[in-house]
Amino acid sequence: MDPLLEVRNLTVSYSSGKASVKALNRVNLVVESNEILAVVGESGSGKSTLAKAIMGMIKPPGKVEGGEILLQGEDILKTDQEKLRRYRWERVSIVPQASQNALNPTMRIAEHFQDVLRYHGVTDQGKIREITRSRLEEVGLDPDRVASLYPHELSGGMKQRVLIGLALVLEPSLVILDEPTSALDALNQRLILDLVKGLQRSKGISVLFITHDISLVRGFADRTMILYFGRVMEIAQTERVMSDPYNPYTILLLKALPSLTGSVEGVKSIPGEPPDPRFYIKGCKFHTRCPLAQQICAEVDPDLTTVAPGHLSACHFSKSDVLKSLKA
Amino acid sequence: MLYHIGFTVEAAARTGLTEVWSTIRIQARDTESVYKYILAGEYGNMSSSSSTGFNEVVSQSVMELVDAYVRFSVRRGFSTYHVDALRGVNFGIGKGEIVALIGESGSGKTTLGRVLVGLQPLTSGKVLYKGREVSKLKGKSYWEYRRSVQMIQQDPYTALNPSHRVADSLTAPMMRWKLVNSKSEALRRAERLLETVGLTPGSEYLNKYPHQLSGGQKQRVNIARAVSVEPELIVLDEPVTMIDVSLRIGILDLLLELRGRLGTSYVFTTHDLALARYFLEKGGGGRVVVMYAGSVVEEGEGRDIIRSPLHPYTATLLRVSAGLRPTPAAEDNRGRRPGPSWCRFAPRCPYAVERCWVEEPRLRVVSHSHRAACHLAGTLDLRIQ
Numbered sequence: 001m002d003p004l005l006e007v008r009n010l011t012v013s014y015s016s017g018k019a020s021v022k023a024l025n026r027v028n029l030v031v032e033s034n035e036i037l038a039v040v041g042e043s044g045s046g047k048s049t050l051a052k053a054i055m056g057m058i059k060p061p062g063k064v065e066g067g068e069i070l071l072q073g074e075d076i077l078k079t080d081q082e083k084l085r086r087y088r089w090e091r092v093s094i095v096p097q098a099s100q101n102a103l104n105p106t107m108r109i110a111e112h113f114q115d116v117l118r119y120h121g122v123t124d125q126g127k128i129r130e131i132t133r134s135r136l137e138e139v140g141l142d143p144d145r146v147a148s149l150y151p152h153e154l155s156g157g158m159k160q161r162v163l164i165g166l167a168l169v170l171e172p173s174l175v176i177l178d179e180p181t182s183a184l185d186a187l188n189q190r191l192i193l194d195l196v197k198g199l200q201r202s203k204g205i206s207v208l209f210i211t212h213d214i215s216l217v218r219g220f221a222d223r224t225m226i227l228y229f230g231r232v233m234e235i236a237q238t239e240r241v242m243s244d245p246y247n248p249y250t251i252l253l254l255k256a257l258p259s260l261t262g263s264v265e266g267v268k269s270i271p272g273e274p275p276d277p278r279f280y281i282k283g284c285k286f287h288t289r290c291p292l293a294q295q296i297c298a299e300v301d302p303d304l305t306t307v308a309p310g311h312l313s314a315c316h317f318s319k320s321d322v323l324k325s326l327k328a
Numbered sequence: 329m330l331y332h333i334g335f336t337v338e339a340a341a342r343t344g345l346t347e348v349w350s351t352i353r354i355q356a357r358d359t360e361s362v363y364k365y366i367l368a369g370e371y372g373n374m375s376s377s378s379s380t381g382f383n384e385v386v387s388q389s390v391m392e393l394v395d396a397y398v399r400f401s402v403r404r405g406f407s408t409y410h411v412d413a414l415r416g417v418n419f420g421i422g423k424g425e426i427v428a429l430i431g432e433s434g435s436g437k438t439t440l441g442r443v444l445v446g447l448q449p450l451t452s453g454k455v456l457y458k459g460r461e462v463s464k465l466k467g468k469s470y471w472e473y474r475r476s477v478q479m480i481q482q483d484p485y486t487a488l489n490p491s492h493r494v495a496d497s498l499t500a501p502m503m504r505w506k507l508v509n510s511k512s513e514a515l516r517r518a519e520r521l522l523e524t525v526g527l528t529p530g531s532e533y534l535n536k537y538p539h540q541l542s543g544g545q546k547q548r549v550n551i552a553r554a555v556s557v558e559p560e561l562i563v564l565d566e567p568v569t570m571i572d573v574s575l576r577i578g579i580l581d582l583l584l585e586l587r588g589r590l591g592t593s594y595v596f597t598t599h600d601l602a603l604a605r606y607f608l609e610k611g612g613g614g615r616v617v618v619m620y621a622g623s624v625v626e627e628g629e630g631r632d633i634i635r636s637p638l639h640p641y642t643a644t645l646l647r648v649s650a651g652l653r654p655t656p657a658a659e660d661n662r663g664r665r666p667g668p669s670w671c672r673f674a675p676r677c678p679y680a681v682e683r684c685w686v687e688e689p690r691l692r693v694v695s696h697s698h699r700a701a702c703h704l705a706g707t708l709d710l711r712i713q
Contacts, residue, residue: 042573043542043572184433185431186601189648214573215573219651253573256573256574256575258602260602260605260634260712261650264609269574269578270575273542273544273575274542274544274575
């Protein structure tokens with residue numbers, strides 16, 4: 001079966017004056033139908049740029065320098081503006097962070113739904129009410145109570161649910177979740193992720209889950225991709241990435257997470273700082289902080305290679321024994 | 329046995345104590361010895377004494393909140409609605425102590441932090457610095473308090489003035505508090521401080537503007553600035569929430585190392601239990617205070633709270649942090665309208681009974697120094713396993 005979304009060799013850069021920075025550097029990824037793919041990346045990884053690119057929203061100073069983004073076979077990057085307007089929300093939608101004022105404070109919740117539906121050609125009031133009601137119920141909110149409220153009258157968790165409902169209103173096949181749980185406490189985070197998973201399974205849609213927090217992907221995403229400085233470092237079934245990673249960045253990232261049980265002695269931050277996007281790094285983008293770095297790492301940027309069925313890693317030593325020493 | 333004693337107005341009246349606001353923790357054989365000690369009025373004496381049966385005075389209070397209320401009134405058009413950010417909170421922190429303050433946004437933890445540093449006045453209740461009411465401090469003693477209690481905020485970006493170089497941001501407080509004799513002395517100190525927080529060489533970072541630094545580096549500058557005035561207490565308001573996950577532990581280790589050198593107390597606010605646990609354990613132990621909807625719902629030693637939580641909210645947070653499913657709230661709770669007094673957690677509580685909907689539980693001691701505000705505290709087995 002053909003994948004729902006295919007990103008091929010995507011390179012996106014931002015320029016300011018004479019300097020140009022690659023936010024995404026020959027990125028390849030595939031999202032199958034009916035699956036949840038997590039994209040884990042810290043600051044400077046390019047994850048927000050990836051979301052924007054898939055939504056067809058890269059504008060100056062951003063520029064797509066190369067590659068293709070195929071949704072059900074059609075290249076988004078070669079689609080005209082008018083078609084893109086229809087593409088957005090009907091085939092791909094995005095759930096932004098609730099904390100980022102994505103809801104209009106002067107409009108009631110029902111009006112938000114009405115707004116989106118009208119913009120996409122649904123004008124019958126009865127239909128609008130019906131869709132609004134279904135979407136709100138689906139996300140666990142009581143339409144009789146919530147539809148007439150203003151955003152400031154809702155809690156953070158409720159606002160996030162509304163944003164999820166809005167993203168599903170035109171029944172897209174792909175929903176991008178952009179850090180949907182920051183600013184929510186651990187309990188609400190879990191509930192929101194459970195909600196999304198339930199909806200994904202029941203509707204058979206695909207979800208691209210963008211996050212900086214790898215600890216959220218377990219029990220949620222089917223597959224996980226690790227992004228660092230615009231390059232894909234590793235991609236595999238979530239459980240494999242979490243318990244048997246093949247990339248030094250992933251290994252060190254997992255070691256930097258404290259847990260509730262387990263020793264506090266083994267937890268360590270990754271040395272150094274995330275790279276300054278203004279300065280080009282030759283070779284592997286992680287080599288400046290990698291304990292396994294060799295000469296080749298400073299010269300050749302490794303491509304993704306298969307290390308196990310369905311498991312890819314971009315590292316010159318991904319199949320070597322030295323990785324084991326890092327895991328200890 | 330370690331006792332943490334908070335004196336309230338009533339206790340002071342009964343025992344006739346004069347310096348009533350200290351909270352101290354003492355080592356004693358048993359509670360009887362503690363009471364003898366209180367009645368003897370010797371708590372002000374820092375040296376050990378065997379006459380009243382106690383071994384050692386552990387720490388004296390730096391700050392106390394007594395029955396603190398903060399109410400925000402918001403006007404929308406013609407109506408006003410109230411948000412009770414803090415509802416009757418009692419809180420204390422001793423010298424060199426670490427307290428992890430756990431809660432979601434809206435729990436009151438940030439407001440509590442702001443009250444401690446003097447940025448937020450109370451609607452009612454008392455704030456005490458070293459036993460003296462902050463609202464009654466004047467002149468030198470007031471400014472002494474303001475220098476002594478510092479804050480490091482969540483957002484490293486907004487905490488620094490973008491038009492000031494690092495050198496200016498660091499030397500300004502030292503000059504303002506007259507901790508140095510000249511600008512050049514301040515600069516030398518600033519350079520050393522930068523290296524202490526891991527920004528080496530310090531001279532290079534002095535000349536940078538905030539936009540030239542990463543989030544983690546900015547936060548280190550904020551930490552350098554906070555410790556430059558030699559505070560006794562630093563309120564860390566979610567200090568690593570906006571920092572990359574791979575760098576958080578480094579920042580926490582730095583904070584603990586600085587505390588090791590300076591003996592500073594920390595109030596560490598977070599919603600991440602795993603981080604709180606790391607911080608407390610690496611720091612040699614400390615208390616956890618769990619807040620929900622403006623009040624303290626559980627309080628105790630970190631180890632006790634994690635091993636055997638007493639409040640269903642704490643247990644839920646622990647379950648979720650451990651990657652387990654949260655226990656769902658009782659079904660018949662949906663849309664239930666509470667009475668004039670009720671437990672704020674009841675709508676989400678898996679164990680709520682009738683009483684929870686009509687009477688707000690008070691914080692009470694369940695086992696030594698472990699307190700919870702729950703009608704069922706002590707009767708539920710909330711351990712994670």
